[in-house]
Amino acid sequence: MKINFTINGKPQTVETDGSTPLLWVVRDILDLKGTKYGCGKAACGACTLHIDGEAVRSCSFQVEFAEGKAVTTIEGLSDSEENLHPVQQAWIEEVVPQCGYCQPGFMMATAALLNKVPKPTDEDIDNNIINVCRCATYYRMRKAIHRAAEIQNTKS
Secondary structure, eight states: EEEEEEETTTEEEEESTSSBBBBHHHIIIIIOOOOOOOSSSSSSTTTTTEEEEEEEEESSSSSSTTOOOOEEOOSSSSSSSSSSOHHHHHHHHHHHHHHOOTHHHHHHHHHHHHHHOOOOOOHHHHHHOOOOOOTOOOOHHHHHHHHHHHHHHHHH
């Protein structure tokens, strides 16, 4: 089956079984390795990316449902290394990652949250950022989320 979508701003056509998880299309067919495999059950969030601006767990999202949609991975969150997304900038400033494996998923979930809630409270963060970090860098992530909101609201 041919599936047409846009990924990181570029039109893309892939030919694969429509029930293939989008995660495997992104990683194995399109060779974008930033989106990670974690649990395979949409529970941990390591595979989070955006579809039409919404955070989606790509390990359980069939690629056929991406038809005609805009997909954004961590590689497409910013337009260049010189012009980082506020979330990426905040993650660096707050030295968030420990092992780093889950961080692309957290950053994608955070970017989606900030698009909906420009000044999130701790409660907003708790209710929306439900990814899992085995290194438990949650305190630094919370600081980074608030910092990203500051950066984003300053740029607006």
